[in-house]
Amino acid sequence: MNDLDLGAFIKDHRKKADLTQLQLADLAGIGKTTVFDIEKNKETVRFNNLLAVLQVLNIKIEFKSPLTK
Amino acid sequence: MNDLDLGAFIKDHRKKADLTQLQLADLAGIGKTTVFDIEKNKETVRFNNLLAVLQVLNIKIEFKSPLTK
DNA sequence: CTAAAATTACTGCCCTAACAGTAATATTTA
């Protein structure tokens, strides 16, 4: 599917936002362990936690199919 | 963020693929209850389970930020 | 180099997502 390294992508954006993992976790309202897991590409994280992180970093998520392309 | 109704979006694609929830669940390797939850927009589902469903339906996920736009 | 900060890693507990089974509705088909 998307072989993008989402963890690295998020980490990069966090750095550019000048946030530590703990700060990002607090802003997203989740635990620091979860932020760490997400940046480590742990896919078993809950979708809402991932969304919370993306929202803080102003990253939008899009879904595309051959139908909607 | 994306105020798309992801559940309805997935359901629509499942219908177009002519799959029942149970068939989709089996193809994705997850339980039928989880498919039901996803179509009901339960955001606390695990990201990997959502990805499995998207993959079966040939839906790609993209992440966009003002930086990568 | 040294000190401070951040990241990575591990632990144990709690909570709940995931699941199969079942049943009640809803929808589709004959």
Place this chain on the structure above:
DNA sequence: TAAATATTACTGTTAGGGCAGTAATTTTAG
């Protein structure tokens, strides 16, 4: 219409994600 199928809903059990706390390692700042 009735029968078959699919969806929605609920339940009890189980596996593991989430979390704070802690500590070790790495990175950054002075």
